[in-house]
Amino acid sequence: MVSIFSVYKFILHGIMKLVGVRPQTVEIEPGTIMNFWVSSHIPNKIENTPKKSKPAVVFLHGFAMDGIFTWQLQVLSLAKNYAVYAPDFLFFGGSITDKLDRSPEFQAECVAKGLRKMGVERCTLVGLSYGGMVGFKMAELYPNLVEYIVATCSVLALTRSISDASLERLGFKCWPDYLLPDSVKGVRNMFEIAAYKFPHLPDWIYKDCLEVMFGNRKEKEELLEALVVDDKNFAIADFPQVVVLELVSK
Structure with a gap:
């Protein structure tokens, strides 16, 4: 089955190229x-007019x-x-x-x-x-x-105190649990928490998201770990x- 996100990505990239x-x-x-x-930078077509960036x-x-x-x-x-x-x-x-x-x-x-x-x-x-x-x-x-x-x-900056308070309010132990979900339910929760009145979508769309959006998981976990800084620093x-x-x- 073709991923809806792969199709949309192809269409989106094509539209972007059409508008320069x-x-x-x-x-x-x-x-x-x-x-x-x-x-792209559209050249000034009026002769003898200084081109403004x-x-x-x-x-x-x-x-x-x-x-x-x-x-x-x-x-x-x-x-x-x-x-x-x-x-x-x-x-x-x-x-x-x-x-x-x-x-x-x-x-x-x-x-x-x-x-x-x-x-x-x-x-x-x-x-x-x-x-x-x-x-x-x-x-x-x-x-x-x-x-x-x-x-x-x-x-x-994401200080330790802000991080701990935010995770407690969201109900997660660590940021990868929230931002790098490994299940359809996790993807749904991420979008519903992040967006105001997120529309209801069928599970197969969330499954598509899970398969295409969360590559480089190890490196992204390291990015999240490096994001949190001690308050004293x-x-x-x-x-x-x-x-x-x-x-x-x-």
């Missing part, structure tokens, strides 16, 4: 490759899906008027590394280096959940690159950027 958004593979360093979905918007995805799956509607809406970049984090989509570093700092470093290699000098970051935390690290480490940051369903950075933090709760 295409995948671009960037070698960050030997052994580390990141995939970015990038909107479009403002760059970088969409950073959460822990469930890759960049273009997560931000497809936003990318389609903004691609005409903005230079849009939707990277796949390492071990998601088409991004991979042979390095052992699993920290959000390393993800931030790789995204920043990839953007630099593509000629991005200043950008606005839009981060969801895990992407928001990586985005805050980018804003901290690369203030000359990140002009603004918008984060939703996220925190500055966390200090709020002095962000020079304008930060908009949107908290959404059920």
Whole structure:
């Protein structure tokens, strides 16, 4: 039986290419490759008119899906008027590394280096959940690159106290139990918890999700482990950027 997600992925990628958004593979360093979905730059057709570069918007995805799956509607809406970049984090989509570093700092470093290699000098970051935390690290480490940051369903960092309180409220012992389910029931619970009034779907759709969405499980477990920091090791950075933090709760 053909996976509905494989079919949808094929259709989605085709639509993106029709509107000028295409995948671009960037070698960050030997052994580390990141995939970015990038909107093409439409040349100015008016002769003798200085070409103005479009403002760059970088969409950073959460822990469930890759960049273009997560931000497809936003990318389609903004691609005409903005230079849009939707990277796949390492071990998601088409991004991979042979390095052992699993920290959000390393993800931030790789995204920043990839953007630099593509000629991005200043950008606005839009981060969801895990992407928001990586985005805050980018804003901290690369203030000359990140002009603004918008984060939703996220925190500055996942401290031990925030992590323990969140897991207790959600009813899980650890983050992989929630974000890396190994059963149809687990996938259903993940979506129903993460989304407000998630629609009822048949089990075969969740089974499809289970089969195609949770590859690189070992590496992703390590990413989640590296995400949690001790409270004593966390200090709020002095962000020079304008930060908009949107908290959404059920």
